[in-house]
């Protein structure tokens with residue numbers, strides 16, 4: 116039999132011994148204390164953990180908003196901790212998609228213009244912009260609000276427009292920071308179902324959340340504690356309900372240690 120030359124697929128994201136220290140020598144906070152994990156193409160990973168465990172710091176380092184004190188972060192094999200300031204905005208625009216708690220849409224632009232913005236900045240031809248915006252808007256169920264301004268949309272619609280904006284450039288990685296934090300339960304569910312569908316269609320998603328229900332939509336949950344990866348749960352073939360119960364068990368255990376887990 117011919118030898119197989121198949122290489123394991125390169126992870127989309129690889130964090131290696133990431134440390135982030137804040138403060139001065141006399142008053143140091145070790146927000147990340149040697150975090151290492153990989154995210155493969157097409158994965159959907161929830162990052163959980165008590166308040167102060169380092170979730171936001173980790174997301175900020177992956178999104179290049181902040182720089183680790185030591186360690187390396189690779190996106191598609193490229194060490195993003197080595198990017199020069201002038202390369203960062205291009206990296207973010209081309210490789211990352213963001214969904215924040217507050218949709219962060221620009222008030223003076225319509226939904227269509229908000230979704231199209233990164234493509235316009237990249238000088239994508241108008242015909243392709245129209246086709247891509249129409250496609251993602253249909254997938255996220257916001258095709259009927261494309262000509263509305265943010266103040267004319269519901270909170271749920273704004274978040275789904277933000278999700279459409281995050282994926283329209285076909286980024287390597289979608290980073291969601293408490294995306295359901297400001298939504299009621301119906302709109303949370305709609306957004307989570309949309310993210311799940313995007314993941315089914317191939318998007319790689321990392322979502323920071325306090326919410327076990329939201330995390331149960333992911334395929335894997337990583338738990339941070341005191342700046343370290345403390346535990347990991349994989350959904351596998353389990354139902355979402357079973358996965359939710361497993362997540363709740365870990366959350367209550369962490370909470371049982373006096374941590375503030377909402």
Ligand SMILES: Nc1ncnc2c1ncn2[C@@H]1O[C@H](COP(=O)(O)OP(=O)(O)OP(=O)(O)O)[C@@H](O)[C@H]1O
Nearest residue numbers: 137138144146164165166167168169170171172173
């Ligand atoms: N700019 C900063 N200067 C000093 N310390 C900071 C700074 N940012 C975060 N920290 C500290 O780093 C640790 C991790 O904070 P981080 O915001 O990443 O936690 P988190 O898990 O996102 O918390 P939460 O769930 O409350 O948002 C905390 O102890 C926090 O006080």
